[in-house]
Amino acid sequence: MSPLLKIEDLSYIYHTPKGETKTLDHIYLDVYKGDFISIVGPSGCGKSTLLSLISGLLEPSHGHITLDTSLLNSESHNTGYMLQKDHLFEWRTVYRNVLLGLEINNQLTHESLTYIDGLLKQYGLYDFRNYKPSQLSGGMRQRAALIRTLALKPDILLLDEPFSALDYQTRLSAGDEIGTIIKQENKTALLVTHDIADAICHEQKSSFMLSHSIPCLAYLKRSYLT
Numbered sequence: 497m498s499p500l501l502k503i504e505d506l507s508y509i510y511h512t513p514k515g516e517t518k519t520l521d522h523i524y525l526d527v528y529k530g531d532f533i534s535i536v537g538p539s540g541c542g543k544s545t546l547l548s549l550i551s552g553l554l555e556p557s558h559g560h561i562t563l564d565t566s567l568l569n570s571e572s573h574n575t576g577y578m579l580q581k582d583h584l585f586e587w588r589t590v591y592r593n594v595l596l597g598l599e600i601n602n603q604l605t606h607e608s609l610t611y612i613d614g615l616l617k618q619y620g621l622y623d624f625r626n627y628k629p630s631q632l633s634g635g636m637r638q639r640a641a642l643i644r645t646l647a648l649k650p651d652i653l654l655l656d657e658p659f660s661a662l663d664y665q666t667r668l669s670a671g672d673e674i675g676t677i678i679k680q681e682n683k684t685a686l687l688v689t690h691d692i693a694d695a696i697c698h699e700q701k702s703s704f705m706l707s708h709s710i711p712c713l714a715y716l717k718r719s720y721l722t
């Protein structure tokens with residue numbers, strides 16, 4: 497079986513007027529369909545940069561990334577990106593927030609709307625679809641943000657510390673809920689976090705430790721946790 501996502505010899509350097517920051521240095525990673533992989537590392541080691549490269553927001557300085565055997569470029573990718581903040585728009589209802597990606601991509605079809613209704617019902621947000629985001633709990637907001645991301649049926653979900661803005665209790669329950677949704681929807685996901693507890697609490701197949709001994713040098717070490 498070939499990997500859904502393949503990262504080969506990936507390096508990334510930020511160029512600024514003050515100089516170069518070598519952020520990722522010869523990274524290799526294979527992600528198979530259905531994997532839930534956590535990437536753990538301290539602040540500044542390049543976790544978000546890695547997700548930006550996979551999502552096509554940045555282009556590798558060296559090496560390449562293939563998704564479903566095609567080379568990634570900014571037009572071809574179908575990745576869903578979930579950030580630390582849910583970025584729900586307060587002036588839209590929960591339903592209209594969830595539809596946003598479909599609207600922008602001109603994909604508001606009968607089929608996609610039925611899919612959204614099913615997700616809202618299954619994950620306890622259907623009765624709240626006409627509420628404003630501020631009327632939801634932190635965990636519900638994260639679920640709404642996830643459904644907005646799932647609406648576009650991404651090949652792979654990229655989760656950038658999606659629980660870090662939540663209080664501890666909410667974080668535990670939201671983490672469980674989001675993990676369950678991703679598993680039930682049979683999605684492939686990459687979670688980046690600096691919190692090893694976040695990484696372990698999900699039933700991911702394997703985790704990777706992204707760490708650095710000196711600033712600007714990052715390396716990837718595979719460590720099986722299950």
Ligand SMILES: Nc1ncnc2c1ncn2[C@@H]1O[C@H](COP(=O)(O)OP(=O)(O)OP(=O)(O)O)[C@@H](O)[C@H]1O
Pocket residue numbers: 510511512517519537538539540541542543544545546690712
């Ligand atoms: N736009 C940029 N221009 C220059 N350097 C940058 C830029 N973005 C990030 N960096 C640098 O690249 C390195 C990696 O940053 P990145 O945000 O990927 O780390 P991270 O592991 O996600 O950190 P955190 O957990 O704090 O979000 C850091 O040294 C950072 O200062």
